[in-house]
Amino acid sequence: MGSTEDSLPRLVAAAARSGDLFRIHAPGRRSDTWILNNPADIKRVLVTNHRNYTKGVGLDRVRILLGDGIMTSEGDLWRRQRRMIQPFFHRRVIESFAEIIEVQVERRMALWESAAQTGSPISITSEMSEMTLEIILRAIFSVDLEWLTERMGQNPFALVTEHAARDLQFAYRFRGLVRLVGDLVNRRRSEGLERHDFLGMLMAARDKETGAPMPDRELLDEAMTLIVAGHETSASALNWTWYLLATHPEADAQVAQELAQLDPAARLSYADAESLRHTQAAILEAMRLYPPGWILSRRAIADDVLSGHRITAGTDLLLSPYLIQRHAAHWDSPESYRPERFLLDDPRDRWIYIPFAAGPRHCVGENFAMYEMTVHVARVAARWRMEYLDDGPLDIEAAINLRTRGDLRMRLHPR
Ligand code: HEM
Structure with missing residues (x-):
């Protein structure tokens, strides 16, 4: 299945034909790939x-x-890395990034001010890509982003937003930046610079069991991982959220009503963000319909049994948040955007909503992402309503992430 042009429609059609656990033959692969689309099997593979x-x-x-x-x-290796990195995403630590997030959100809004006044369109897709990149880069490098930029004569990570295709050429160019980040690590060490940012945390992290620091190679890989994992997913989720709010006036009005009470001058704490239930529901529901990580792949180490079927060692499996989150057996009106479903205290099965995956390997950045996205949506939606300017059906690109193929254009209207 992979990330070819029509992989998402093919997956949807196959699931409609074949039910909740089925296999497909992917050309070029020795064995069949199983697709699992039911809560029990998803729970077994990701959790139990x-x-x-x-x-x-x-x-x-x-x-x-x-x-x-x-x-x-x-x-x-993964268990050790997870143990060392997980504490960076404790809510108290995330909250210490509040200023970085608010500053970038405000900066972006200031850039939109004249477009809002003249009624000129903005490309929300590229704006979200640039803003989430700024936020994650500041969270990783804080003030040293300037040092990196000076050394290169430009923001060295700009290629992340400029080069949309995640192909091999991108991969090699991006890897080329590892040495630069390595230089920064050396500089911080030789000058004794202590910074409160993810890079600083990676450098200071010690294995609880052995007391050992992270090997340099690994430390650089983690920094690069946070850039990629933390940027495009959040950008996509926000792009979809704005598209859906702009095209669903009732949901948009609910969010605006909640935000009318918000003090624009007071910083939003983590708890404040959590209390914005309509705003968070708008984002959660956008990620239900359009989960950025639309497909998860796994391979069985030993034999297992799923829904009564024997899965032999080495078998490839695909789980799709997109499929299970639109499954008609588990969701009312699954194709409709209805944020209010996330306000109900319903006994929904935990395993039918997995935009951040689930189990021990679920997204370590989930709380960071929710905080960042909520602060952004809250600030912007309190100030402006977005009008979606493009006609015709949405062109969806299901590559590594689920994105819109082209940029979405919006006009901003004052509330
Ligand atoms: C809306 C935003 C995000 C979504 C939808 C998302 C989704 C996901 C998903 C589905 C996985 C599991 C992949 C798999 O198991 O195959 C994952 C893993 C991961 N995510 Fe996120 N993510 C988001 C934001 C972030 C942010 C902001 C960060 C970091 C700052 C981050 C860091 C990671 C890391 C490091 C992993 C690997 C965890 C592990 O394997 O232990 N993500 N994410």
């Missing part, structure tokens, strides 16, 4: 029997981009 599964198809390419960081590692 997760030790029996490694990441599967497509990992080699991701490794060219990210090396052996937490996203691509397995077994004991």
Whole structure:
């Protein structure tokens, strides 16, 4: 299946034909790939029997981009990395990034001011890509982003937004930046610079069991991983959120009403962001319909049984947040954008909503992403309503992430 042009429509059609656990034959692969689309099997693979599964198809390419960081590692190495990195995403630590997030959100809004006044369109897609890149780069490098930019004569990471295709050429160019980040690590060490940012945390991290620091190679891989993992997913989720709010006036009005009470001058704490329930529901529902990570791949280490079927060692599996989150057996009006479903105290099955995956390998950046996205949507939606300017059906690109193929244009109207 992979990330070819029509992989998403083919997957949707196959699931409609074949039910909740089925296999497909992917040309070029020795064995069949199983698609699982039911909560029990998803739970087994991601949670209860997760030790029996490694990441599967497509990992080699991701490794060219990210090396052996937490996203691509397995077994004991992954467990050690996760143990060391997980504390960076404690809500208290995330909140310490509030200023970085608010400053970038405000900067972006200031850039939109004249477009809002003249009614000129903005490309929300590229704006979200640039803003989330700024935020994650500031969270990783803080003030040293200037040092990196001076050394290169430009923001060295600009290629992340400029080069949309995540192909091999991108992977090699991006990897070329590892040495630059290595220079920064050396500079911080030789000058004794202590910074409160993810790079500083990676440098200071110690393995709880051995007390050992992260080897340099790994530290650089983790920094590169955070850039890629933290940028495009959040950019996509926000792009979809704005598209859906702009095309669903009732949902947009609910968010605006909630935000009318917000003090624009007071910083939003993590708890404040969580209390914006309509705003968060608008984002969660956007990620239900358009999960940026639309497909997860796994490979069985030993034999297993899923829904009564024997899965032999080495079998590739695909789980799709996109499919299960639109599954008619589990969701009312699954194709409709209805943020209010996230306001109900319903006993929804935990395993039918997995935009951040689930289990021990779920997205380590989930809380960071939710905080960042909520602060952004809250600030912008309190000030402006977005009008979607493009006609015709949406062109969806299901590559590594689920994105819009072209840029979406919006006009900003004052509330
Ligand atoms: C809306 C935003 C985001 C979405 C939808 C998302 C989704 C995901 C998903 C589905 C996975 C699991 C992939 C798999 O198991 O195959 C994942 C893993 C991961 N994400 Fe996110 N992510 C988001 C934002 C972030 C942010 C902001 C960061 C970092 C700052 C981040 C860092 C990571 C890392 C490091 C992993 C690998 C975790 C591990 O394997 O232990 N993500 N993400």
